[in-house]
Amino acid sequence: MGETSYLILGGGPGGLTMARMLKDRGAREITVLEASHKVGGKCLTSPIGDHVVEFGTCYAIWSHKYILKQMKKLGIERKKLKAQRIDNRELMDYIREGSGPPFIAQVIKYSRLRGQLMARAEKGDSSTNHVFAQSTQDWLRANNLGKIERMMHRVVTSIGYGYLNRLPLIHAFRWVDTDMLITGLTKFTVMPDGGWQYFWDRFAEGLDIRLEQAATKIERDETGVCVTTADGTENRADILISTIPIEAFCALTEPTAAEQYVAESVTWSGYTTSLMSVDAWPHSAPVNAWSDTCATDENDGKLLFHRFECEDEDGRYLFTVGQLSTAYETDELAEIAVFDAEQRGAEDPRVIQQAVWQYMPTYSPDRIRTGLLQTMANMQGERRTFHTGSTFSHEAVSTISAFNARLLKAVRP
Ligand SMILES: Cc1cc2nc3c(=O)[nH]c(=O)nc-3n(C[C@H](O)[C@H](O)[C@H](O)COP(=O)(O)OP(=O)(O)OC[C@H]3O[C@@H](n4cnc5c(N)ncnc54)[C@H](O)[C@@H]3O)c2cc1C
Structure with missing residues (x-):
């Protein structure tokens, strides 16, 4: 042969x-x-002096085992990202204010329920379809996992994966697995050097x-x-x-027929990353997300997070910001970004570069209910x-x- x-x-x-x-x-x-x-x-690395700005793919976490191994094999060092915050507070403080039992008890319950449901799905069991089609928020609330919900404001919505009241549970489950929970607890977030x-x-x-x-x-x-x-x-x-x-x-x-069916079952979202130059923007950690954009879809288009990059040659400061952008044109997004940055304390913000991404293919809940996951496997x-x-x-x-x-x-x- x-x-x-x-x-x-x-x-x-x-x-x-x-x-x-x-x-x-x-x-x-x-x-x-x-x-x-x-x-x-979807990787767009833009060097500014000795610094690199990532407009696309950015971090590796504990879940990136294969990639981390490859970095090691290639002799590429990992740069560790220091503290990340939400509303300029420690993420754990934000999480603890969620409803329900203590966080660690919720982690155990979430892992158990997720593990059981995903194991059934792996075997092609379609009786779980109606659960995976539910919104992530509905499922978390029905299971009294209010602290996990708050954690997902940061680890799901703030990085562009969608609002929890709209996102079918299967997507949150695929991303927030045991490795992601370990990442949250150990704060392991790195970028490849260079x-x-x-x-x-x-x-x-x-x-x-x-x-x-x-x-x-x-x-x-x-x-x-x-x-x-x-x-x-x-x-x-x-x-x-x-x-x-x-x-x-x-x-x-x-x-x-299956390829056509899947194509009709998926909607892409928009996600925009922009580089902003500011005179000043007080911040207490390199990366900060805002809960008023991540915890609800009412402020769609406003800034999800900012990340401090470096000082530019004019002595101004550069920040990357992210926006869920499905509903807006590029110039509208720039206007919203400038307005919102000012509201959040930036002095004289200007958008100097934007990258608009086709992002996060999201399944139709109806199609999940009627067998999309099984079609995609078969x-x-x-x-x-x-x-x-x-x-x-x-x-x-x-x-x-x-x-x-x-x-x-x-x-x-
Ligand atoms: C802003 C942003 C931040 C992100 N941050 C992270 C992160 O921190 N960590 C992480 O793990 N992931 C992150 N991601 C997600 C990650 O980058 C994507 O999930 C990943 O790139 C998707 O890989 P893919 O191969 O499915 O598709 P793509 O990366 O889209 O690659 C598809 C390739 O196919 C090519 N192509 C398209 N049509 C054709 C054709 N007709 N013929 C030939 N080639 C074609 C395209 O040019 C492209 O190169 C981020 C993405 C974005 C946009």
Whole structure:
């Protein structure tokens, strides 16, 4: 039998980690097609003097085990993020004011309930669908987990994953697992020294990556797959692994019924990160989030957090800020950011750079109820195609690489 060949669509975290895992498992013919001029996907590292500003992928936590291991292998140091706060207070003080039993008792209860439900889901049990479709807030309140709810204002909403009253529980469960709870308790948050772009460039060394090769047509039959790129190149392989948004994938091919169904079940949100320059902005920790934007959707578009970056050459100070941005145009977001920064104590704030992201693919609760999760699991391998990336796991490098490690068993048994 000949060597199985693999084509991977997308050179972001989903594509790169899958390529590396396949290579480590002995595959030799692996080609990654990437539309843009660089690898790393939603990573945008911008150097300012000796400092790097991350507009996209930013932190690794305890859940990023695979990535932390790779950093070590590549000899890339980790920079530890010091204190993070909410409303300029310790996160634990904010959490303790939530309703219900002591925090540690809530952690134990949450872990137990989550573990049971996720184990049933793993086995394809559809009787849990109605629970996963519930809003995170409804489920937490029904279970008297008010302190976990407050923790999620910081670890879910403030980093752009959505408001708890709208976010289906499955998404919160995928992100807030035992490793995340350990992160919260140990305050383990790091960044790769030199920035994420440096990490991805090093990680990609030795892989066959074709940059500026946007797929424009995908054909699949019993003999193999063929992906045509914008310059007319035809790339053939036995197996296709897609990491691009599923609706974009469907537009390039004749989709299967399942692919079409998933594409129609997912809504992307908007998340905007901006670099602000200010004369002054008093702060008690490098990163601070605000509960009046994270605990309710009433202040949609206002600042979720600010992160101090560095001083610029004019002696002004640079901060990164984040906004959930689905409902606004770019210039409106800049206006809101300036107004809100002033309200929060910034002197003469100016937006100097903005990055608007297609972010956090969120499932329709109705579709979760009627079997979306089972469809997404069962469609893998159909028409020689496997799907991964944020839509199939969660919008984080850690969950994507963990998902790939599981998927690998089916991709290369
Ligand atoms: C502001 C921000 C902050 C974040 N912070 C963190 C963080 O702190 N920690 C963390 O773990 N994660 C973080 N993330 C999330 C993380 O960056 C994403 O979840 C991850 O990049 C998604 O990986 P992916 O491979 O699924 O998709 P992407 O990163 O979107 O990569 C997909 C790739 O496919 C390419 N592509 C698209 N269409 C085609 C085509 N037709 N042909 C060929 N190639 C194509 C794209 O150019 C892209 O490179 C953050 C993201 C943002 C935006």
